[in-house]
Amino acid sequence: MIPFDYRRADDVDSAVATVTGNPAAAFLGGGTNLVDHMKLGIAGPELLVDVTHLPFDRVEELPDGGLRIGANVRNSDLAAHPLVRERYPALAQAVLAGASGQLRNLATTGGNLLQRTRCVYFQDVTTPCNKRTPGEGCAALHGYTRYHAVLGASRHCVAVHPSDLAVALTALDAVVRVRRADGERTVRASALHRLPGAHPERDTVLEHGELITAVDLPPLPLAANSRYRKVRDRASYAFALVSVAAALDVADGRVRDVRLALGGVAHKPWHATLAEHVLRGGPTTVDAFNAAADAELAEAQPLPDNGFKLKLARNLIVSVLRALAGEDTR
Amino acid sequence: MVNTESEITLLVDGAPRRLTVDNRVTLLDALRDRLGVTSPKKGCDHGQCGACTVLLDGRRVTTCLTFAVACDGAEVTTSAGLAVDGRLHPLHQAFLDHDGFQCGYCTPGQICSAAGVLDEARAGWPSAVTADVRTTPSLGEEEIRERMSGNLCRCGAYVNIVAAISEVAGKGEAGP
Secondary structure, three states: OOOOEEOOOOOHHHHHHHHHHOOOOEEOOOOOOHHHHHHHHHOOOOOOEEEEOOOOOEEOOOOOOHHHHHHHOHHHHHHOOHHHHEEEEHHHHHHHOOOHHHHHHHOOOHHHHHHHOOOOHHHOOOOOOOOOOOOOOOHHHHHOOOOOOOOOOOOOOOOOOOOOOOHHHHHHHOOOEEOOEEEEEEEHHHHHEEOOOOOOOOOOOOOOOOOEEEEEOOOHHHHHHHEEEOOOOOOOOOOOOOOEEEEEEEOOOOOEEEEEEEEOOOOOOEEHHHHHHHHHHOEHHHHHHHHHHHHHHHHOOOOOOOOOHHHHHHHHHHHHHHHHHOOOOO | OOEEEEEEEEEEEEEEEEEEOOOOOOOHHHHHHHHHOOOOOOOOOOOOOOOOEEEEEEEEEEEOOHHHHHHHHEEEHHHHHHEEEEEEOHHHHHHOOOOOOOOOOHHHHHHHHHHHHHHHHHOOOOOOOOOOOOOOOOOHHHHHHHHHHHHOOOOOHHHHHHHHHHHHHHOOOOOO
């Protein structure tokens, strides 16, 4: 690890100005991913600006009935918050499905969104990786691909985004609030992360120096009937093979409205808009749910070791939708 | 001016400790190598095993993924610090009574994590196995297993660890 300077930020504008003006600077949140990357040689900032003491540490109710989650709200506090549990249960479930109790006590809301892929080739500096070093090549393409993408990948990168929280936020129409040197902007959670294309080194649409200050959840009545389910190689404390976040509003046996997002399948949380389109107005039958899943997965391109993800994703989508439609499938 | 070292103060098991650290030093290494506080253990050093768990300002955290400089002013309680005036914490006694360890290397982390689990359950926090996150779960064995999943035990003493924590949870003993 190279030596670095450390500053504890006490106001957001100077924190943003400092990092914006220094290409070798980085924001430090809970550190659970960045500190590890510094140890592994993946990241080498010369200045860390610690933003965890900025006053973005509360969950507030918005006048429209939505919630504003401060970027420094720890994952554990987010999952335990009574209004989150009551109005957006899939969000609480998603956070609780990630990491461990100790890590959730450290990790922040903003940092969770900006965590990087757990692709083993990305994390191993002795293997080529276009995300780590652009133009170097991708070891995963001819490697072990059980954990890699089946949707939206490119020949430059087949990594998946690891966040559970981001999948739930995508399904729940969340909006990310970003401070930058010349003001503020908002980004839909579903548009925060990118597909890799020719530039897998860029995980998100954020520019260097931009800082997430909050995530807004809109009032979304159907979110009260929402669910997050994650399938992984062990019962706890592992990243997703496939996960599903869904919210469903049913009336008279038909889908009035639905939100659906997938994790573990792509370089970004996958907003399943094709499936949503098929589902809206349709019946709440297994056949209809299967048809929706098939529509979403039609363009999938599995790799040698992860073809199972297609059937797994399909089954998981159907299972979660059935549960939300009132059938106990567990 | 670039400063790669920082002077920090930590309150470690009740004692104020002032030290100058290279900014690269993790809280774990500061505790063990600089302050001689060897209760938290270094296992994986990547946040995956939980052996380095302490209570930081009252909450269980891994100390290997936190720079010491970022903890300036914080209160650290290790498993050793949970014993007051030489009297074992109820979790210590329960781990002894139930044989909750073999080699013991992961035990201080297990103990601190368990103390955190008891506090979190008292505060009504749900977990990934809570059927309905709107409800306040009780700390049964399935809940304990899930909540302790960030602490690995290579000897495989899990069954007895769960029994030890269950006993303390059942008695409603106070944490630190």
